[in-house]
Amino acid sequence: MKVKIATVFESDPKIEKKCNEFFDMVGQSALVCLRGVQSYIEKNLSALDEYAEQARIFEERADEFRRDAESYLYSETLIPESRGDVLALLENADNIIDQIRKMMLAFSIEKPEIPAIFHADFLELTAKCVESVDEVILATRMFFTNPSKVKEVLSIVYALEKEADKQAEALKRKVYRSDGIALSNRIHLRYFTTNIDLIADRAEDLADRLGIYVIKRMY
Amino acid sequence: MSILSRTKSLENRCEEFLDITNESTQILLQGVETYLSGKTPEFEENLNKIVLLESRGDALRRDIENQLYTETLIPESRGDMLALLENIDNIINQAKQILMEFSVEIPHVPEQFHADYIKLSQHSAKAVDEVVISTRAFLVDPLNVRHSLNKVYFWEHEADRQSESLKRKVFRTPELELSEKFHLRYFALHIELMADKAEDVADRLAIYTIKRSI
Numbered sequence: 001m002k003v004k005i006a007t008v009f010e011s012d013p014k015i016e017k018k019c020n021e022f023f024d025m026v027g028q029s030a031l032v033c034l035r036g037v038q039s040y041i042e043k044n045l046s047a048l049d050e051y052a053e054q055a056r057i058f059e060e061r062a063d064e065f066r067r068d069a070e071s072y073l074y075s076e077t078l079i080p081e082s083r084g085d086v087l088a089l090l091e092n093a094d095n096i097i098d099q100i101r102k103m104m105l106a107f108s109i110e111k112p113e114i115p116a117i118f119h120a121d122f123l124e125l126t127a128k129c130v131e132s133v134d135e136v137i138l139a140t141r142m143f144f145t146n147p148s149k150v151k152e153v154l155s156i157v158y159a160l161e162k163e164a165d166k167q168a169e170a171l172k173r174k175v176y177r178s179d180g181i182a183l184s185n186r187i188h189l190r191y192f193t194t195n196i197d198l199i200a201d202r203a204e205d206l207a208d209r210l211g212i213y214v215i216k217r218m219y
Numbered sequence: 220m221s222i223l224s225r226t227k228s229l230e231n232r233c234e235e236f237l238d239i240t241n242e243s244t245q246i247l248l249q250g251v252e253t254y255l256s257g258k259t260p261e262f263e264e265n266l267n268k269i270v271l272l273e274s275r276g277d278a279l280r281r282d283i284e285n286q287l288y289t290e291t292l293i294p295e296s297r298g299d300m301l302a303l304l305e306n307i308d309n310i311i312n313q314a315k316q317i318l319m320e321f322s323v324e325i326p327h328v329p330e331q332f333h334a335d336y337i338k339l340s341q342h343s344a345k346a347v348d349e350v351v352i353s354t355r356a357f358l359v360d361p362l363n364v365r366h367s368l369n370k371v372y373f374w375e376h377e378a379d380r381q382s383e384s385l386k387r388k389v390f391r392t393p394e395l396e397l398s399e400k401f402h403l404r405y406f407a408l409h410i411e412l413m414a415d416k417a418e419d420v421a422d423r424l425a426i427y428t429i430k431r432s433i
Contacts, residue, residue: 169319169323172323172324173323176323176324176325182398183396183398183399183402184397184398184401186324187398187401187402187405190324208305211281211284212284212288212301215284215285215288215289216288218289
């Protein structure tokens, strides 16, 4: 194997601080998402609305931050060899926050009727997706400080995403095979299942990018 | 000059990846037909095949990507190759997704729409087949893909038209519940989406061709 190159931020600690703040936001919005779904299942709708509002604030702040980072990276011509990669990572991380916000907003607006037999499934699926976000953010932070360790964490992200897919599929099968549910309700429950599962897909997208950038840095 | 002329093993892997894409559309077609004709065991067999193909496609794509970077192959084109592979992978994923949705949601498709769903699947599959031909052509001779790209756009357009006509028919059938209409529309949309993904690949190929001609 060839020699590992320097960390991405070696020449610019300022952007490192900014990026870390951004990744804090992604991690926190994932936790907000989990608490939001838990609140909804517990029928605590005011708490759900508060969490949905928090997700909205994170999403707006993240968008603003990402745009600032883009102009900062280019106008200050810092880390020119890596800035395209850094921007793509920020954009992919931003997609996670966007999906969380979209999902929370959908809960707040549409208030789907979730029969008790599916409560545990929805909670488990959400927890799995949140875990995949947590791991991919951990991997992203490592990429900026110690790229050689990232691969191990990425394999965890992929495993979690696969599990989330399996859970989503099992939940949908259960929904479409349970008696006494109107087709319109089944479609509604499927919509929410898909949207929760998409959070793990967004985490996987970020993991794919990281995988490539790690190789680029190692060889 | 061929993009992969210096890298035989990479060329073979790309060919294999494109074979998987072709095979996926064939299985998708069989899957839709067996579902509509109520042949459940055959349908499940098709579903299992496409799940395996998709998983092989994912693994192969990641292998190719690793090879592109670790062996520093075709450095001038690897970004394009990467995006191309990811976009083609989206087609395979979509084909699997369609059959998975049929299996999970077991939609009730009245017989009067069977021929329309089959036709829509055929048009979408045709768009994919043509984009695979374009991609093979691109890898060998990047400046001569225009002819096959036109066919991708043609079949994508045909799939759009067929999907629209099917949806109009569904929404004008008075004996169906609104929820059933939504459900049928959802499946039409997702089959049509496969042709859209083929068009995405075609758009990329068109740009890469221009880049290489300047």
